[in-house]
Amino acid sequence: MEEAHLTDRAPVFAILGHPNEGKSSVVATLAEDDSVRISPTPGETLKCLEYPVSIDGVEVIRFIDTPGFQQPRHSLAWMQNFEGPEANCISEFIRTHQNNPDFSHECELLGPVADGAGIIFVADGSRPVRQTDAVEMEILRLTALPRLVVINPKDESDLTYLADWKAHARKYFNTIRIFDAQRATYAERIELLESLKMIDPDWQAALTYVIDAFKQDWHQRIAETANIIMGLVETAAGHLVKKTCRDFSRMDQVKRELAEKYRADIQHMEQAAHKRIRKRFKHNIFNLELPPRSILNEDLFSSRTWKVLGLNRWQLATAAGAGGGLIGANIDLALAGLSFGVFTALGGAIGAGSAALGTDRMARTKILGLPVGRVKIRVGPIQNDQMLFVIIDRALIYFSHVINWAHSRRDQPQPPANAAAEEKSGYTTTWEGGLKQAGRRFFRAVRKGHTQRIEELKPRMIEAITTQLNNISNE
Amino acid sequence: MKTPAVTTKSRAYEKADDERSETAAAPFRYGPSASEEMSEDALKTAIILIPEDIAGKYRQDELEERLRRRLGLGIGARIVCRFDPKADAQAVEETLKGDSGASENRLVFIQEAWQPPIQETLSWIVSIRQKAGVESGFIIGLIGKPSAETIFTPPADTDRMVWAHAVAKQGDPYLRVEVLGG
Numbered sequence: 001m002e003e004a005h006l007t008d009r010a011p012v013f014a015i016l017g018h019p020n021e022g023k024s025s026v027v028a029t030l031a032e033d034d035s036v037r038i039s040p041t042p043g044e045t046l047k048c049l050e051y052p053v054s055i056d057g058v059e060v061i062r063f064i065d066t067p068g069f070q071q072p073r074h075s076l077a078w079m080q081n082f083e084g085p086e087a088n089c090i091s092e093f094i095r096t097h098q099n100n101p102d103f104s105h106e107c108e109l110l111g112p113v114a115d116g117a118g119i120i121f122v123a124d125g126s127r128p129v130r131q132t133d134a135v136e137m138e139i140l141r142l143t144a145l146p147r148l149v150v151i152n153p154k155d156e157s158d159l160t161y162l163a164d165w166k167a168h169a170r171k172y173f174n175t176i177r178i179f180d181a182q183r184a185t186y187a188e189r190i191e192l193l194e195s196l197k198m199i200d201p202d203w204q205a206a207l208t209y210v211i212d213a214f215k216q217d218w219h220q221r222i223a224e225t226a227n228i229i230m231g232l233v234e235t236a237a238g239h240l241v242k243k244t245c246r247d248f249s250r251m252d253q254v255k256r257e258l259a260e261k262y263r264a265d266i267q268h269m270e271q272a273a274h275k276r277i278r279k280r281f282k283h284n285i286f287n288l289e290l291p292p293r294s295i296l297n298e299d300l301f302s303s304r305t306w307k308v309l310g311l312n313r314w315q316l317a318t319a320a321g322a323g324g325g326l327i328g329a330n331i332d333l334a335l336a337g338l339s340f341g342v343f344t345a346l347g348g349a350i351g352a353g354s355a356a357l358g359t360d361r362m363a364r365t366k367i368l369g370l371p372v373g374r375v376k377i378r379v380g381p382i383q384n385d386q387m388l389f390v391i392i393d394r395a396l397i398y399f400s401h402v403i404n405w406a407h408s409r410r411d412q413p414q415p416p417a418n419a420a421a422e423e424k425s426g427y428t429t430t431w432e433g434g435l436k437q438a439g440r441r442f443f444r445a446v447r448k449g450h451t452q453r454i455e456e457l458k459p460r461m462i463e464a465i466t467t468q469l470n471n472i473s474n475e
Numbered sequence: 476m477k478t479p480a481v482t483t484k485s486r487a488y489e490k491a492d493d494e495r496s497e498t499a500a501a502p503f504r505y506g507p508s509a510s511e512e513m514s515e516d517a518l519k520t521a522i523i524l525i526p527e528d529i530a531g532k533y534r535q536d537e538l539e540e541r542l543r544r545r546l547g548l549g550i551g552a553r554i555v556c557r558f559d560p561k562a563d564a565q566a567v568e569e570t571l572k573g574d575s576g577a578s579e580n581r582l583v584f585i586q587e588a589w590q591p592p593i594q595e596t597l598s599w600i601v602s603i604r605q606k607a608g609v610e611s612g613f614i615i616g617l618i619g620k621p622s623a624e625t626i627f628t629p630p631a632d633t634d635r636m637v638w639a640h641a642v643a644k645q646g647d648p649y650l651r652v653e654v655l656g657g
Contacts, residue, residue, distance in 0.1 A: 018591070018593075041633075070593045102594060105594070130528045
């Protein structure tokens with residue numbers, strides 16, 4: 001590695017440690033890069049790999065994943081016997097051992113250190129401290145470079161050794177962070193970057209810029225996510241499918257097909273929006289796995305979704321009853337091909353009765369008579385405002401999973417601490433009455449295609465969703 | 476020396492010798508044959524190499540029990556290793572020269588399996604092997620992460636396989652991995 005390579009540009013940090021301690025996981029999470037190779041087999045990283053982070057095309061920080069130590073005791077012994085200037089110790093070590101295959105790992109991992117990279121030493125805090133660890137930490141102390149230790153408990157259930165790790169690490173590092181690379185949230189990632197500022201005053205300005213850039217980038221992603229969610233709501237709220245039926249005997253069949261198509265369309269819209277949210281947070285390679293009990297595993301139209309995120313049956317009945325009064329003379333049918341024999345007629349009372357039959361009746365199926373013996377059947381748009389709140393809630397829940405799915409993660413996550421709360425109700429249930437009312441007005445405007453009204457009401461909706469996204473980020 | 480296979484004999488021995496659930500639940504055995512375990516006098520002994528990290532953190536009787544039941548070996552001598560190849564090899568040499576009581580230059584190295592087999596450890600093993608003689612048997616006895624009660628916990632399957640693979644790569648017929656914990 002050329003010397004100028006590291007000094008002219010953004011701050012560079014080498015991630016060092018014993019094999020299989022989670023170095024690659026830390027890099028993946030810090031750099032938000034799920035392409036980082038993470039292997040359960042120790043010693044798989046043979047060469048240093050760089051993971052630059054760029055904002056608007058400009059590299060702002062770079063992390064270097066390194067092979068684990070293979071000859072720590074021999075290396076330390078050599079360094080302790082080195083009689084030249086201290087500043088030359090590492091580069092001289094590399095020069096001396098570069099043709100010795102036994103020291104190929106050490107020469108490789110110490111390369112960025114010789115070039116002046118900051119050191120992030122990673123140790124698995126869920127196992128005991130051993131002499132080898134002390135030896136490796138001593139090697140890094142001898143470099144006299146800015147350094148920080150990240151204690152990464154690979155087994156989150158075993159924190160027996162954490163205190164011991166801290167006590168030992170203090171002898172060699174002035175900054176210690178506990179950082180669970182597989183479960184780190186956005187806030188914890190920023191905290192770790194803040195810690196890097198502390199280890200060398202010379203880097204404070206550069207790292208402040210990096211952290212500010214990360215925060216701005218995050219806010220940008222939040223704004224984009226809010227727009228994606230609003231876009232989804234607008235598209236779903238106004239969506240309808242229609243078909244002309246000439247054969248009256250097939251009318252039920254056509255209604256069923258249209259309802260299925262309508263349902264598939266809305267689900268497709270939701271999936272596409274979720275995918276876009278995921279991409280905003282740079283989860284490109286590995287599928288984000290949802291916790292087994294997540295409501296997002298349920299169909300948008302399932303009764304469980306509605307039980308959890310929607311209103312209860314009594315509230316549903318009341319809500320639809322209110323809507324029923326507005327339905328007027330339209331002939332409404334139940335949605336989703338489940339109970340098409342049920343018609344509602346005029347007035348609020350019957351509307352309420354219909355809603356109480358189940359959670360499937362969100363959209364209107366209209367049968368429009370045509371003069372030449374044909375019937376045009378139309379499904380949609382969504383009549384029940386709660387459906388749109390459910391769509392927003394599901395998008396918010398999806399967002400919370402995305403941001404808490406660390407880029408190093410390859411396995412099934414444990415449910416978050418607030419999973420139980422999530423299962424009980426959606427985020428929008430905490431919205432104050434005025435805001436919910438504004439939401440309903442917005443939905444109505446979308447349904448009716450009142451462009452001007454939509455534009456008037458949209459900023460408040462976006463603000464509400466953005467606030468909610470920010471709250472989730474900081475949880 | 477080849478790895479002892481799982482046999483009906485060793486299982487029968489387990490039942491007759493010890494009915495504790497701990498041993499009954501062990502996944503597999505490397506116990507001595509019935510004839511070997513009949514008499515303490517017949518028990519072969521070995522030099523036990525113990526890393527300084529775990530020296531003094533186990534009960535002597537538990538170590539003896541593990542070695543006897545898992546490997547069919549008694550303790551000839553114990554050496555606390557600091558992974559200084561010269562010093563440790565010298566200690567082995569001196570022990571062998573003296574009256575170590577170890578039969579057939581047999582060595583057992585107790586290794587925490589969660590510590591990956593780094594080159595330094597493997598080279599150290601080679602240096603000890605050389606000092607003990609090329610046909611000396613060298614067993615790496617794997618244990619898991621220590622618990623509050625014992626250091627002889629079972630190693631994780633992945634760790635055991637990593638060690639087995641690393642040892643196989645050495646191509647040394649007198650070097651083998653056994654499970655000592657669990």
